[in-house]
Amino acid sequence: MSSNENMPAPGDAAPVALSPGEPAGDISTLPDWAQAHVAAVTRSAQTWQAQYEKAAPLAQRAAELEEAGKSELQRAQEELMRFRTEAETATDALARLRVARAAGLADEFAERLVGTAPEDLAADAARLAALITPQANTPETVPRRPVEALTPGDRIEPDAVDITDLGVLGKRMFT
Numbered sequence: 001m002s003s004n005e006n007m008p009a010p011g012d013a014a015p016v017a018l019s020p021g022e023p024a025g026d027i028s029t030l031p032d033w034a035q036a037h038v039a040a041v042t043r044s045a046q047t048w049q050a051q052y053e054k055a056a057p058l059a060q061r062a063a064e065l066e067e068a069g070k071s072e073l074q075r076a077q078e079e080l081m082r083f084r085t086e087a088e089t090a091t092d093a094l095a096r097l098r099v100a101r102a103a104g105l106a107d108e109f110a111e112r113l114v115g116t117a118p119e120d121l122a123a124d125a126a127r128l129a130a131l132i133t134p135q136a137n138t139p140e141t142v143p144r145r146p147v148e149a150l151t152p153g154d155r156i157e158p159d160a161v162d163i164t165d166l167g168v169l170g171k172r173m174f175t
Contacts, residue, residue: 096121103129 027038093110095118100110103125112128115121 092116099125104133105129 027035030038096110096113097107099118099121100107100113103122105125105128109125109128109132113121113124115124
């Protein structure tokens with residue numbers, strides 16, 4: 001008898017809708033074949049959990065023994081590799097900083113430069129500087145003196161009118 005013979009046809013059983021995180025509840029409402037399957041999966045999970053709990057301390061101890069068993073040479077080689085990696089990182093950061101300063105960029109932009117070769121870094125720094133530096137020839141950035149929009153009035157020669165004689169001044173203003 002195959003395991004498919006105990007399974008109901010697709011339309012026979014009503015689907016059980018569970019939302020994520022919702023506990024499954026009582027499995028006694030499930031068909032017998034489903035209850036058997038849930039029980040088997042639960043037993044299997046418990047077996048694996050027990051084996052994991054037994055193996056975890058052993059794995060930790062194995063890692064400790066492996067570390068203790070390393071020779072002084074192996075430890076020195078690992079430390080040398082770590083120092084080399086740190087030196088390469090520092091050299092790369094210094095090169096980016098030098099290129100950024102040469103391009104007139106602030107130090108904060110150095111880490112944004114892309115490339116590993118000095119030529120690539122310089123080209124990227126030039127592109128970045130062109131993007132963030134205001135253009136000198138654009139009308140928005142060129143400061144201008146305000147243009148006077150005054151219209152000239154009647155030009156009076158200072159010697160032509162005697163401003164102390166009110167009669168002459170009145171005639172000039174009202175005629």
